[in-house]
Amino acid sequence: MSLLALERVNKRFGGLRALGDVSFVLESGQIFGLIGPNGAGKTTLFNVVTGVYRPDTGRVVFDGEDISGLRPAAVAARGIARTFQNIRLFRSLTVEENVMVAGHHMQQASLIGAVFRTQSHAKDELALRTRAHELLQIMGLSAFAGDVAGSLPYGSQRRLEIARALMLKPKLILLDEPAAGMNSQEADELKRQIRFLRDELKLSVLLVEHNMSVVMGVCDRIHVVDHGETIAEGTPEEVRRHPRVLAAYLGKESGESGRPARSSEA
Amino acid sequence: MTEFIQQVINGLSLGSIYALIALGYTMVYGILRLINFAHGEVFMVGAYAGYYAASAFGIDAYERGGRAFPLVLAVAVLLLAMAAAAALGTTIELLAYRPVRKAPRLTPLITAIGVSLFLQNAGMLVFGPNPRRYPPILKEVPFEIGGVIVTNIKVTIFVVALALMTALRFFVLGTWTGRAMRAVSIHPDAARLMGIDVDRTIRACFAIGSALAAAGGILFGLDQIMINPLMGVLTGLKAFVAAVLGGIGSIPGAVLGGVLIGLAEQLTAGYLSPDYRDAITFVILILVLMLKPEGLLGVVKQEKV
Structure with a gap:
């Protein structure tokens, strides 16, 4: 069952197109990864989903209801919770x-x-x-x-x-780079906890993360954006072999870089 | 020595009035980073609300008959004035500050000065420009302890202020709304995403600060006998200095600052010259801004990156 669907969402800031026609469907009970290079529009997408920004065009449908343009408190009340890339604890x-x-x-x-x-x-x-x-x-x-x-x-x-x-008590939790600044031991513990959210608390998770070991290790499905546009979507296996992902996200000479995504992990 | 104790007692009672008013400045600043210059006028309106409530309860008849105003009615006067001021404070927030909340910080500040001037002049129009004698909600009974003359009014001022400040402390530390206030003052955006109704929290903050100012207004009327529509200007300014002295944004700081300003004023009047009693507050302000601009209990705010 579809829990969150983005339908051709566009968001501009002046002349910069932060999101261009982004669409995806997050099924209930999924850990859904959202990856892309810095500045690809991932945090903008989070802000659109949580009501911080209103999309210019397109719809955000959550649990069968169009929530695009709702205020953040109203979005939170419908069952979407989030964490922040730059920690915002009290x-x-x-x-x-x-x-x-x-x-x-x-x-x-x-x-x-x-x-x-x-x-x-x-x-x-x-x-x-x-x-x-x-x-x-x-x-x-x-x-x-x-x-x-x-x-x-x-x-x-x-x-x-x-x-x-x-x-x-969210149905969907958005995690914005939860592994940033964690060592590998902490990141492993985090992976276990994210799976716990899905398996024991029956939550769906939308995950933005740069740590490829975490992304590839926990996600059921991954959506890749670059310059505000979708370039690929699939299982971790499909995404890591996708030529446009290799080109855009990992750099053209991805074989030489020794980036985490090329490691044998997961 | 008895002279000194006398001055300290008077200073504590005056200082607790300043503390009550200073709390409103510091709470609003803590949550909106706004110096609510209209707060002194809320204090003034609170005093007048108490005046009219006491009249409505027939205080004149009690006075003519030589009977004391019943304590129940005195408490009712206090609560009514606090409710009226809370209504005024939240209305100011809604009509004047909310529309400019996202504007640069100078805009709400100028707005606050405008609201303050508006209320001063509206006060002269509605209440009349002449000072009025404050009705004896509490009949003054002096008594002497070891050569020091204390009145029941001074004691009441101190006790009422202390009770309200204790209640505020429990409210802020132990209730959901208090916790929400602290959260909003740290990260308004994160608080909103955590399901906190930020507008309601800000409204509660104005309501509570204004109610405390009204209590201060009634206590001030009891103490100083006379009230007038411009009484909020100087007293409000002194309470603001108290908040800055304690560290604006800090609730314990406002209480400490209020008491210190009250003491400084009274001791200056007693030992130096009554002429300097108003000036000393501003000498203190200048010294604080030069030596410890964050205030006694304030923390240096780290800029967010």
């Missing part, structure tokens, strides 16, 4: 609070209830905290629950962003 809040803050949908009590600290407010808080701790455990961050988020090591901050996004 640095001075604790790890636990960072996750709890995304639990708006679990909120029952009114503002008045919060002011007077009613019982329903206390119940809300307990439910939020319990859920936050479950997610921290999944991402392996339980030990840091009380720490200030800004003090975590880089890789843990990236995992905390995922935990925070999960708090939104």
